[in-house]
Amino acid sequence: DVKVTQSSRYLVKRTGEKVFLECVQDMDHENMFWYRQDPGLGLRLIYFSYDVKMKEKGDIPEGYSVSREKKERFSLILESASTNQTSMYLCASRGTAGSGANVLTFGAGSRLTVL
Amino acid sequence: QQQVKQSPQSLIVQKGGISIINCAYENTAFDYFPWYQQFPGKGPALLIAIRPDVSEKKEGRFTISFNKSAKQFSLHIMDSQPGDSATYFCAASWGYNQGGKLIFGQGTELSVKP
Numbered sequence: 001d002v003k004v005t006q007s008s009r010y011l012v013k014r015t016g017e018k019v020f021l022e023c024v025q026d027m028d029h030e031n032m033f034w035y036r037q038d039p040g041l042g043l044r045l046i047y048f049s050y051d052v053k054m055k056e057k058g059d060i061p062e063g064y065s066v067s068r069e070k071k072e073r074f075s076l077i078l079e080s081a082s083t084n085q086t087s088m089y090l091c092a093s094r095g096t097a098g099s100g101a102n103v104l105t106f107g108a109g110s111r112l113t114v115l
Numbered sequence: 116q117q118q119v120k121q122s123p124q125s126l127i128v129q130k131g132g133i134s135i136i137n138c139a140y141e142n143t144a145f146d147y148f149p150w151y152q153q154f155p156g157k158g159p160a161l162l163i164a165i166r167p168d169v170s171e172k173k174e175g176r177f178t179i180s181f182n183k184s185a186k187q188f189s190l191h192i193m194d195s196q197p198g199d200s201a202t203y204f205c206a207a208s209w210g211y212n213q214g215g216k217l218i219f220g221q222g223t224e225l226s227v228k229p
Contacts, residue, residue, distance in 0.1 A: 040222075041221060043159070090159070102164065109157075
């Protein structure tokens, strides 16, 4: 089974703080994604990465950046957290071949509250 | 044109009843339509998916109905059980096998009452 692990389940930060959300997957997947989940808005793509050191903007990249230094790890960075970034953040990964190619596998989520 | 519109936002069904969730899209290039199921405290997980060359796909109590001309697809849960209580997301993508991104609907919170 593919495992996508988000190290922080709950975080509380103050406005202006720098926030790191870490995600690790253990199935050697090429593709990794960060989504934001808000009630009534569904899942919105923030950033994604097709390979190490590669990144592409999703639908709502403003206020966020990402880092992918190793294939298994994809980090989401909030340079200066704001209250409107209070949300559930979901990391996902997806392979490019075999049975894993069509399955986007999610982590359990990181709930961030910005005060 | 990139949106996927999902309804209803919430749904209450009695045990044994049929749950129906609907999604509509505009982009006729979409070629992959999955449904994801999310239990509280968990990430979404793939439930069932369909390609536009078929009108229906069934897996156990879960069925996707696909209407290409109307640009709509729906999830039917037969004999709904309390254990089906979860949030359901429809999604769509084009060129998914070539790395296309999934675009998700707004989600439906399903509650199945005993």
